[in-house]
Amino acid sequence: MAQGYLGFDNDTEMKVIGQDYFDYLASRSFFQEFQKDEDENIINCKVHDIVHDFAQYLSKNEYFTVEINEGSKELVINTSNEKARHLMLTLKHGATFPISICSIKSLRSLLIDCKGFMDLVTNDVLPNLFGELTCLRALDISLGFPGANLITTIPTEVKKLIHLKYLNLSGHDMEKLLETLCELYNLQTLDISRCREIKELPQRMGKLINLRHLINHDTFLLSYMPKGIEKLTCLQTLSKFIENSSSSDGGKACSTLACLKDLKHLRGRLEIRGLGNVTNVSEVKRMQILSSKKSLFDLMLMFDKDGEGERKKDDDELLLEALQPHPNLEKLDICHHRGSTFHSDWIMSLTGLRELRLSCYRNCIYLSPLGKLPSLESLTIAGMSVKNLVTGIESDGAFSSSTSVILFPKLKVLEFWHNYEWEEWDYGNTILPCLASLSINYCRKLRALPDGLFQGAKNLQHLEIYESDLLEERYRKGTGEDWQKITHIPNIKFTGDW
Known part of the structure; x- marks a missing residue:
């Protein structure tokens, strides 16, 4: 592209x-x-x-690869390479960047692969690189591994790369991107994923009107989105959006979730953080921010909050209802919700939902009957306050059916994590026809697995029990009173097996 x-x-x-x-x-x-x-x-x-x-033979005058090892002599550019369009440069451990590369003025693509853990592409190399290779369309100087402090700043010379359409800076330790980056009006893809030190994006990002992909996942220190991001109406990929209308950033932040309203072409995965900062739930509901995004298949909603002050439980429940996505959604992850119940009509309408993860619901004591979701293949319940769980999966209720009922008709993977108050699992006469893997981790008060599980989930192939003392004591091979109940499961792992 x-x-x-x-x-x-x-x-x-x-x-x-x-x-x-x-x-x-x-x-x-x-x-x-x-x-x-x-x-x-x-x-x-x-x-x-x-x-x-054969491809190399046909493109021998346009494309070449160079591998630089430690102690290698300075690369000599010969007449066969000086008009090359595409270069793959591999730097091995201890190698130094061959500055002679900057003399290949005709380069359209430069892909740099760093194989070592040293400063192979340093800050002082970039001014020459950006200042000389002004015909570049694609530049990849990403770092594929953590732990190396390579590029920490982008020089102003980057504005000379006016033809650049693809820029991959992922994995480096930059704290921010210069405003001059916004002069690259042809830029279509900007990848800053895994830039763990980056704290803010350029304030003039709205000038990048051709930007289609802003890949910014795993940017843990990024605390807000800049004003003007709503102007990037060509965006198809936005890995992470951060709501921070209450931030004290001097007016730099994009104020509310309303910035997402005009980004109509978003597709794939979207992570929304800072939902605990939302102050106007009725406005979010009125704008229907997510319901029109039919190509959004993977959604993560984080109800975390900056600053002091406790958020009301009702606010989170109303906000979740207002964030109704398009029915095409296939994956949903909800975290740090403060509500006492997990119930929403739109969640039960997601007939194509394949994966659901609910985590850090510290106040939650009631769950919707999730077993009615027809396409669900993977379910994770983590950090809940429930004491009794019904395979439905409702909570704090009684299983009343006297006849067998098929729930979760396609569920293959079921995981429980850090449910510290969970004591009982009421299984009833449930049939889980496709369940193949069950994991129970850090559920220390759960006393036993329901007997009905072993009749209702006859295809269970993997059972993992980790840091759940009462269960491990009960089902441990040779010493546990109920070891015989699980011997038919082919793969079993306890804490000591990791």
């Missing part, structure tokens, strides 16, 4: 065009050895050695 190979079609997103090209080549066996993520998306592949060699 950065090189312009996908063309431009007002009616079709370039990412979709690129996916079509890839799928076509894959169907013709051009690619092989696919590696997929948990959602079956292809994240890695290879080409056959013969195809690779």
